[in-house]
Amino acid sequence: MVIKKYIYLCSMFSLAEENYLKAIYHLEQQAKGEVSTNAIAERMDTKPSSVTDMVQKLAEKKLLSYKRYKGVLLTADGRKTAANVIRKHRLWEVFLVEKLNFHWDEVHEIAEQLEHVHSEELISRLDKFLGSPDFDPHGDPIPDKHGNVKRTEKKLLSELEKKQRGVCVGVRESSSEFLQYLDKKKITIGTKITVLGKEFFDGSMIIQVGRDQFFISKKIGENLYVQTL
Amino acid sequence: MVIKKYIYLCSMFSLAEENYLKAIYHLEQQAKGEVSTNAIAERMDTKPSSVTDMVQKLAEKKLLSYKRYKGVLLTADGRKTAANVIRKHRLWEVFLVEKLNFHWDEVHEIAEQLEHVHSEELISRLDKFLGSPDFDPHGDPIPDKHGNVKRTEKKLLSELEKKQRGVCVGVRESSSEFLQYLDKKKITIGTKITVLGKEFFDGSMIIQVGRDQFFISKKIGENLYVQTL
DNA sequence: AAATATTTTTAGACTTATCTAAATTATCAG
DNA sequence: CTGATAATTTAGATAAGTCTAAAAATATTT
Numbered sequence: 001m002v003i004k005k006y007i008y009l010c011s012m013f014s015l016a017e018e019n020y021l022k023a024i025y026h027l028e029q030q031a032k033g034e035v036s037t038n039a040i041a042e043r044m045d046t047k048p049s050s051v052t053d054m055v056q057k058l059a060e061k062k063l064l065s066y067k068r069y070k071g072v073l074l075t076a077d078g079r080k081t082a083a084n085v086i087r088k089h090r091l092w093e094v095f096l097v098e099k100l101n102f103h104w105d106e107v108h109e110i111a112e113q114l115e116h117v118h119s120e121e122l123i124s125r126l127d128k129f130l131g132s133p134d135f136d137p138h139g140d141p142i143p144d145k146h147g148n149v150k151r152t153e154k155k156l157l158s159e160l161e162k163k164q165r166g167v168c169v170g171v172r173e174s175s176s177e178f179l180q181y182l183d184k185k186k187i188t189i190g191t192k193i194t195v196l197g198k199e200f201f202d203g204s205m206i207i208q209v210g211r212d213q214f215f216i217s218k219k220i221g222e223n224l225y226v227q228t229l
Numbered sequence: 230m231v232i233k234k235y236i237y238l239c240s241m242f243s244l245a246e247e248n249y250l251k252a253i254y255h256l257e258q259q260a261k262g263e264v265s266t267n268a269i270a271e272r273m274d275t276k277p278s279s280v281t282d283m284v285q286k287l288a289e290k291k292l293l294s295y296k297r298y299k300g301v302l303l304t305a306d307g308r309k310t311a312a313n314v315i316r317k318h319r320l321w322e323v324f325l326v327e328k329l330n331f332h333w334d335e336v337h338e339i340a341e342q343l344e345h346v347h348s349e350e351l352i353s354r355l356d357k358f359l360g361s362p363d364f365d366p367h368g369d370p371i372p373d374k375h376g377n378v379k380r381t382e383k384k385l386l387s388e389l390e391k392k393q394r395g396v397c398v399g400v401r402e403s404s405s406e407f408l409q410y411l412d413k414k415k416i417t418i419g420t421k422i423t424v425l426g427k428e429f430f431d432g433s434m435i436i437q438v439g440r441d442q443f444f445i446s447k448k449i450g451e452n453l454y455v456q457t458l
Numbered sequence: 459a460a461a462t463a464t465t466t467t468t469a470g471a472c473t474t475a476t477c478t479a480a481a482t483t484a485t486c487a488g
Numbered sequence: 489c490t491g492a493t494a495a496t497t498t499a500g501a502t503a504a505g506t507c508t509a510a511a512a513a514t515a516t517t518t
């Protein structure tokens with residue numbers, strides 16, 4: 001039997017290319033406007049010179065537009081490709097949490113690998129198997145197969161005022177440390193939170209979660225998304 | 230957020246190394262004895278000179294023993310590593326067929342990619358999720374986490390004599406063409422087959438499957454494993 | 459607006475895994 | 489046992505993706 005080699009390297013885009021597109025996609029959402037070489041380098045933990053090389057390559061492939069010294073913007077093609085990688089990442093995260101009972105702070109690195117498996121059919125079937133979820137375990141929206149994302153009007157918990165209530169719909173940062181803190185406090189997607197008090201001096205809050213009342217710092221409030229009730 | 234790069238390239242062995250180990254493992258099982266450079270090259274669809282390079286690298290890592298012009302043999306370490314990759318491949322195949330309803334002739338290429346995802350925990354949980362299966366959808370045994378394989382005493386259908394019965398337990402070749410032929414004839418793992426007649430001239434047979442009786446060539450009989458009943 | 463600092467790019471080098479072509483070793487037939 | 493053939497290895501080159509160091513462009517400060 002002869003083994004076909006590197007099936008997945010033939011599939012349109014390389015691992016490195018997909019990772020660059022994904023990073024640029026995320027940076028575009030935050031920054032609104034051209035994404036700088038340095039920003040990409042920092043996010044990907046590489047050197048700016050490496051970014052320049054790759055960005056030129058992606059520009060030749062029409063996945064982004066690039067002018068020397070001016071930063072980059074994804075083209076429609078590039079955005080769709082990036083969204084597709086993110087779709088795969090988030091679907092796999094749902095699989096890991098819902099089916100394999102991983103904890104929501106354990107799935108990122110594994111999904112980081114799974115997202116590069118190339119097979120349209122696989123993702124389509126995985127999506128169906130999971131019941132076509134709209135959000136991943138951290139509350140982030142899962143792009144559809146055309147790369148479109150359902151945008152929801154969510155706020156940061158820190159934007160709520162005293163006496164307002166909200167339901168947790170996602171996290172802005174998803175480091176293990178933060179997710180484990182939330183677990184300890186019994187906060188997860190769907191948890192209802194009431195603001196009992198807010199300190200203007202340092203932005204800290206007293207909140208109620210179930211029967212428990214406790215203090216949270218500004219940093220916590222600025223990393224938790226809620227929808228007001 | 231800073232993204233750690235190439236998490237999975239840090240995980241002990243590269244994609245290429247894992248593929249070489251897997252190929253050599255399979256060749257060792259067939260060949261009984263040293264595996265030649267040319268045999269590896271043919272199976273992996275590369276050139277012998279590339280094989281020599283990689284084999285020297287794997288020898289330095291103590292994954293196999295190599296003497297110039299004499300071929301290679303896996304060490305215990307190498308064999309265990311290879312078996313682990315095969316374990317992952319076959320568990321993913323079970324997942325694809327049992328959970329995502331893929332057909333048994335569609336799963337190989339996808340599993341070929343999934344097998345390189347590095348996470349012990351993932352495989353351990355996947356195994357449990359699937360009910361710790363012993364065989365993949367083609368009837369091939371799934372090595373346990375220590376790399377040990379349950380060997381079963383299976384025969385080729387072509388070894389059966391007239392009037393003997395057997396249950397299909399696997400296929401020797403698993404090309405799409407062959408698997409699709411078997412489907413057309415309603416033969417799958419677990420199907421009972423009775424030999425009604427055998428032609429010594431060309432090795433062809435007349436067999437009974439369910440209510441159907443039909444002719445099969447020698448080549449078919451030599452690629453189907455059965456356990457006698 | 460010139461001087462300084464920062465960002466970005468270029469140039470050249472390295473690593474991994476591959477290739478071709480040439481050289482070497484082994485094997486087999488007579 | 490010797491020469492022909494086949495298998496294997498070596499040497500040098502290539503491509504992708506990265507790096508360092510230096511040069512060029514842009515931004516900021518005074």
